[in-house]
Amino acid sequence: xxxxxxxxxxxxxxxxxxxxxxxxxxxxxxxxxxxxxxxxxxxxxxxxxxxxxxxxxxxxxxxxxxxxxxxxxxxxxxxxxxxxxxxxxxxxxxxxxxxxxxxxxxxxxxxxxxxxxxxxxxxxxxxxxxxxxxxxxxxxxxxxxxxxxxxxxxxxxxxxxxxxxxxxxxxxxxxxxxxxxxxxxxxxxxxxxxxxxxxxxxxxxxxxxxxxxxxxxxxxxxxxxxxxxxxxxxxxxxxxxxxxxxxxxxxxxxxxxxxxxxxxxxxxxxxxxxxxxxxxxxxxxxxxxxxxxxxxxxxxxxxxxxxxxxxxxxxxxxxxxxxxxx
Amino acid sequence: xxxxxxxxxxxxxxxxxxxxxxxxxxxxxxxxxxxxxxxxxxxxxxxxxxxxxxxxxxxxxxxxxxxxxxxxxxxxxxxxxxxxxxxxxxxxxxxxxxxxxxxxxxxxxxxxxxxxxxxxxxxxxxxxxxxxxxxxxxxxxxxxxxxxxxxxxxxxxxxxxxxxxxxxxxxxxxxxxxxxxxxxxxxxxxxxxxxxxxxxxxxxxxxxxxxxxxxxxxxxxxxxxxxxxxxxxxxxxxxxxxxxxxxxxxxxxxxxxxxxxxxxxxxxxxxxxxxxxxxxxxxxxxxxxx
Amino acid sequence: xxxxxxxxxxxxxxxxxxxxxxxxxxxxxxxxxxxxxxxxxxxxxxxxxxxxxxxxxxxxxxxxxxxxxxxxxxxxxxxxxxxxxxxxxxxxxxxxxxxxxxxxxxxxxxxxxxxxxxxxxxxxxxxxxxxxxxxxxxxxxxxxxxxxxxxxxxxxxxxxxxxxxxxxxxxxxxxxxxxxxxxxxxxxxxxxxxxxxxxxxxxxxxxxxxxxxxxxxxxxxxxxxxxxxxxxxx
Numbered sequence: 001x002x003x004x005x006x007x008x009x010x011x012x013x014x015x016x017x018x019x020x021x022x023x024x025x026x027x028x029x030x031x032x033x034x035x036x037x038x039x040x041x042x043x044x045x046x047x048x049x050x051x052x053x054x055x056x057x058x059x060x061x062x063x064x065x066x067x068x069x070x071x072x073x074x075x076x077x078x079x080x081x082x083x084x085x086x087x088x089x090x091x092x093x094x095x096x097x098x099x100x101x102x103x104x105x106x107x108x109x110x111x112x113x114x115x116x117x118x119x120x121x122x123x124x125x126x127x128x129x130x131x132x133x134x135x136x137x138x139x140x141x142x143x144x145x146x147x148x149x150x151x152x153x154x155x156x157x158x159x160x161x162x163x164x165x166x167x168x169x170x171x172x173x174x175x176x177x178x179x180x181x182x183x184x185x186x187x188x189x190x191x192x193x194x195x196x197x198x199x200x201x202x203x204x205x206x207x208x209x210x211x212x213x214x215x216x217x218x219x220x221x222x223x224x225x226x227x228x229x230x231x232x233x234x235x236x237x238x239x240x241x242x243x244x245x246x247x248x249x250x251x252x253x254x255x256x257x258x259x260x261x262x263x264x265x266x267x268x269x270x271x272x273x274x275x276x277x278x279x280x281x282x283x284x285x286x287x288x289x290x291x292x293x294x295x296x297x298x299x300x301x302x303x304x305x306x307x308x309x310x311x312x313x314x315x316x317x318x319x320x321x322x323x324x325x326x
Numbered sequence: 327x328x329x330x331x332x333x334x335x336x337x338x339x340x341x342x343x344x345x346x347x348x349x350x351x352x353x354x355x356x357x358x359x360x361x362x363x364x365x366x367x368x369x370x371x372x373x374x375x376x377x378x379x380x381x382x383x384x385x386x387x388x389x390x391x392x393x394x395x396x397x398x399x400x401x402x403x404x405x406x407x408x409x410x411x412x413x414x415x416x417x418x419x420x421x422x423x424x425x426x427x428x429x430x431x432x433x434x435x436x437x438x439x440x441x442x443x444x445x446x447x448x449x450x451x452x453x454x455x456x457x458x459x460x461x462x463x464x465x466x467x468x469x470x471x472x473x474x475x476x477x478x479x480x481x482x483x484x485x486x487x488x489x490x491x492x493x494x495x496x497x498x499x500x501x502x503x504x505x506x507x508x509x510x511x512x513x514x515x516x517x518x519x520x521x522x523x524x525x526x527x528x529x530x531x532x533x534x535x536x537x538x539x540x541x542x543x544x545x546x547x548x549x550x551x552x553x554x555x556x557x558x559x560x561x562x563x564x565x566x567x568x569x570x571x572x573x574x575x576x577x578x579x580x581x582x583x584x585x586x587x588x589x590x591x592x593x594x595x596x597x598x599x600x601x602x603x604x605x606x607x608x609x610x611x612x613x614x615x616x
Numbered sequence: 617x618x619x620x621x622x623x624x625x626x627x628x629x630x631x632x633x634x635x636x637x638x639x640x641x642x643x644x645x646x647x648x649x650x651x652x653x654x655x656x657x658x659x660x661x662x663x664x665x666x667x668x669x670x671x672x673x674x675x676x677x678x679x680x681x682x683x684x685x686x687x688x689x690x691x692x693x694x695x696x697x698x699x700x701x702x703x704x705x706x707x708x709x710x711x712x713x714x715x716x717x718x719x720x721x722x723x724x725x726x727x728x729x730x731x732x733x734x735x736x737x738x739x740x741x742x743x744x745x746x747x748x749x750x751x752x753x754x755x756x757x758x759x760x761x762x763x764x765x766x767x768x769x770x771x772x773x774x775x776x777x778x779x780x781x782x783x784x785x786x787x788x789x790x791x792x793x794x795x796x797x798x799x800x801x802x803x804x805x806x807x808x809x810x811x812x813x814x815x816x817x818x819x820x821x822x823x824x825x826x827x828x829x830x831x832x833x834x835x836x837x838x839x840x841x842x843x844x845x846x847x848x849x850x
Contacts, residue, residue, distance in 0.1 A: 037419060039363075039426065092601050099361045099422060100600055103551050107593035110548060118586045233430060236423065278441060281434035288431035292409055292424055299416065488720070491709070495717050498706040505666070505700060506763070507692030507721045561708060 011145045013262055014255075018152040019213045021254035023231075024238045025159055025247060026206030032244035032305075033167055034199035035179035037102040040089075042231035043109030044204050047085050048078035048211020049221050050116060050123050053132045056216070063124045071135055075212045082208025083201045085112075090200040094193055109228045117223040128222025132215045152213055156251065159206060163247055175199055176245075230284070234261065237291045243301025252302065261287065328459040333577050339466050339535060341573025342473030346528035347546060348553040348565035349480060350521025356497030356560020357517050358414070360421035364405075364429040365525060366547030370540060371432050372398040372526025373533040377445055387447060391472075391530050395523040402522030403515055429544070437540045445538040469531045476527055477566060480520075484562055489516050497560035548589050549576060552596035558606025567608065571595075617680060619644050619771050619802045620665070625674035627664035634660045636826040637674060640804075642771065643818075647793070647803045649834065651810040651847055652823035658806045659701065661823070662773050665804075666698045667691055679770060693721055695770030701779055701806075704760035707749025711740050714748050714759050718766030726766070733762035736792060754785030761789070765796065772796065774805040790816055811848050814838040822847060 023041060030036040038044075052074035060066035085108070093104040116123050123129055137144045166172055178185040178192050186192045215221050225231075234257065242253020264283040268276050294301065351365045375397045379390035409428055413420050454461035484490035492513045496503040504510055529543055536542075553572045557564020572592050579591040599607065620642040628634040634657045642648045650658050663669040665676050667688045676684045678696055688698070697718075706714050715730050734741040737758040743751060748759050757777060764772055777793065778786035786809060794816050797803050807813035814820055817834040822843065830843065837843050 035419075037422070092597060096600055096604055098419060100555075100604070102422060103361060103548075103555070104597060104600065107548055107596065111590045111593055114587060114590055118584060233426060236426070240423070278438050281437035284434040285431050285438070288427040288429075288434070291427040292431075295416075295420055295424055295427075296412055299420070491713055491717060492720060494709055495706045495713075498708050499703055501668075502700065502704060502706065503717075504688050505668075505692075505698050506717050507689040507767075508717070509689060 008145065011149050013258070015145065015149045015152050015217055017255045017258035018149070018156050019210050019217065020235060020238060020258055021156055021251045022152075022159060022210035022213065023207055023235045024242070024250040024254040025156075025163060026203040026210065027235055027239050028203075028244060028247060028250040029163065029167075029199055029206065030203035032239065032246065032250065033172065033179065034175045034196060035098065036094075036196060036200055036203075037098050038105045038200070038203065039102050039232050039236070040105030040107075040109035040228070041207060041235050042226045042228040043105070043112040044082045044085060044207035045211040045214070045231055046109075046112055046116060046221075046223075046226035048082045048208030049215040049226070050129070050211075051081040051208070052078040052212035053129045053215045053221055054123060056133055057129060057131055063120065063129070064122050071133065071216055074216070075209060078212035078215075079205040079208040082211065083205035086201045086204025087197065090197045094196045094200065106228060106232075109226075109232065113223050113226055113228065116226070124222075126223060128220060128224070129215075130220045132219050132221065134216045134219070148217055152217075155209065155213065159209075160247055160251065167247070171195075171198075233291075234258075234287060237287055237294075239301075240291060240294050241301055243303035243305060245305035246301070246303045249301050249303035256302075257287070257290075260290070330578075330581070331458075332460055333581060334574065335460060335462065335466065337574035337577035338570070339469050339573075340577055341570040342470055342477075343528050343531050343535070344546065344549050344553050344573045345566050345569030346473055346476060346524045346531070347550040348557070348569045349477075349562050350523075350525045351550055352554045352557065352560055352562055352565040353493060353497055353517050353521050355554060357493065357500065357514065358410070358418075358421065359500065360418040360425070361551070362425045363422065363547070364425045364432060365521075365550065366543035366545070367429045367432040367436075368398065368402060368522055368525050369529030369532065369543035369546065370436055370538075371401065371529070371543075372522070373529035373538050373542065374436055374440055374445075375526065376530045376533070377440070377447065377538060380447060391527065394530060395526045398522040398526035399519035402518040406514070406518045433540050433544065440538075440540075442540060445533075447534055447538075465534050469535060472527065472531060476524060480524065480562065483520070489513060493517055493520075494562070497562075545589065548596075549573070549592035552592040552599075555596055556599050556607055558608055561606065561608065564606050564608045568606070617644075618642060618677075619646075619679060620804060621675075621677040622661075622665060623675045623677075625661065625664055625676065626672045627660055627669050628672070629660075629669070633672065634826050635664060638823065638826065638828055639674075640821050640828075640831075642802050642804050644802055645797070645800065646819060647797050647805065647817045649810075649813040649817040649820045650804070650806050650823055651808075651813065651820060652829070653847070655825075656823040657826040658823055659775055660826075662698070662775050662804070662806060666696065666773060668698075689721075692767065695767065696773065697764040697767055697769035697771070698773040699760045699764045699775060699777065701775040705748040705751075705756050705763070708747050710745050711748050711751070711759055712744040714763050715766055718763035722767070729766050729768075733765055736765070736795065737762055754781050754789070757781060757785070757789055758792075761792070761796075765801075769801055772801050772803045774803060774807075776806050776808055778807065778809055787812070811838070814848075 023045060027038065027041060030038050054065040055067050055069045055077055056071055056074040057066045058068050089104060089108050093101045117126055119125065134144065134148060136147060140147055174185065174190050174195055178195055182192050238253040238257045239250050241257055242249030264286060268279040268283060271279050347369055351362060354362050372394050376390045376394035379385045379393045380387055405428060409424055410421055413424055452463050452465060454463050484494055492508045495508065496510060496513055532542055532546065549572050553568035554565055556571060557568030572595065575595060576588045576591050579588065618641045622638065622640045624637040624639055625635050626633055626637055638661055650661065652658055660669055664671050667686050670685050675682060678694060683691060706717065712730065715733055716726055719726050719729060739755055740758055740762060748756060751759065761777065777789050781789065790812055793803060814834040814837055819832065820834045820837050821828060822830040
């Protein structure tokens, strides 16, 4: 491998990890700060990617749109579309038990995947959508990926600072209070449902942004890329490893887990091709083991959580909603 | 009309597979209070266990099923011991996340050992029996028969044995079960074993109906959850009814919309139930806590 | 010898102590009632005796044996039975199954014991095949108490047995408590209906803020003007 080869790989790596870090931040808004159990990340990610792709690709006879709009429009619309989906899911499910939300979100993610897979008129079906533009790619030539990386980092940084501000504000403290004990929060006059909805939608918007960034980076998307377990699951591992409730942890976790994931790919690449496909599944096993190991031995992740909430609101040890007695 | 009857037959077949999956899921959900996302992959694992006994060891198919059920039960108890039990005090959501990890581990180990391709229990085409205009595959009769026998066994077990009653009691009200002096940890082991054995049977029958592939169980997980929620979490009898309803509705929907959307149909029913009767359609009151 | 002897019990949830050293006795054949305002730690005391909330200090002695912090299922084996205040039946199990589970730890023919419960609470007999969750609140309370009686307990702990019941049902349940006690079962009970409870008890303790405030024969406390003013609503 040449120096340029290594460098270009590192740029690729940092960009992909950055996109996942955006997803991880989105999940942190929902789960880390508000305790919303979303395991439909892949669905929000896909909606963002497809929205952006349909709006920005040149007109096509085989599927919807191809509106040739600027990438910026695609990016914003991706967030909006994904946020809208979050709103639609949230309204019926956020009053229910947290595990019902989990089942509902995975259901929605699967539904979205089935739709993109089966409705060829919409987005090319299983053949997917190609030719998603990155406007300056041709002009920039070999340095295009550098520029894209800079763009991803800039967006990641902007999101990070915006979220840090937001989550340290009174609004953010209410979110955490709800996660700690929704009854106490409700008793102090907070509209728990509205705050939850806001956190779900905001997280959805951020995930939609990530989808757009992904689509324009790889230039081609298909339902295959949004298999729920892989996209959703790895983000969960990232946030758990980094430390949920901590934006820094969400980003570092994303880079770290993506590094582990990529390194295992190197290892399997050395194997003869007959074994390589099978060994690839061992990579996923490793990630699964990592998740369980973190849950068992370091449940707060690498960074743990920054405390903004009074310690008096102690979490009940079983996590359930037991009746407290006096 | 014949077409509808044919579809109803398919609905019964799919429904009985979902029923077997749903009984185990509802029991662990009710008793341990967590949604086990590895349940679908346990189904897959069971199906592949049976494949191993059938072709690896050359045992007859029926014996392979029984052996696979036992192996699945042992595997589930071991997984509980290694993964879930140490995390149990940390709440249902931690367990749920862990089960997602277990799901991926199981599925990818299967992919590693058996590869991504389809496998079959039987070679060659089965000629359907013609009866009143219906095409009935002999395998379908097997599926219905095995499912019926197992459901009856489950019923007898839950109604008339001490362990069965304790299981239902724990699914109903865990704290009271502890107050009553039930040795809850022992019953938990039984619950995993029986739930997994039924789930393995479901995977086997699914493989018999179609084919074995690493995602087979995962694809059925949403309909199984739909059945559990429809019947009320922790209620094995609700799960039986819920499973039949979901299976039947999924197949009947193919008369109107693309078969590719069968899983979506289950999901839509589930959302409607969550909105209208979150305690399930047979709720007897008091069983559901929020 | 006292059936139950609690000394200086400290217990609580999370980082918070609710009981700050409570001591009580229950003698054989006694009905002992604990009264006190909300938040006094009455429920916590019962749960802590029964091992549902681990004690942090102090001791619990039952039938002469130290059982401090024993798990509930061990205590059940020794004859201590507990009727929680809420969610105290198995709603999807039939009435009869609820009763059978009360004697889960026995490997014996339960028919005679079940018949005794039906004698005590006749309405349960006709409903015995119904899921307990479909019964009225008062009948569910009968199932709950009946369940606890299935083991012939040597001590019965009742957490607000009349909570949420109509006055008629509340009176009926309290009458049954006296009847159970007359058959030789010592009872330790929390009751928010303090007057009625004192009227039927042998002795009583008044708890405030997690500490013993007063104790004595129930009749005396009932007559005590200070008790009347502070705890019996005038």
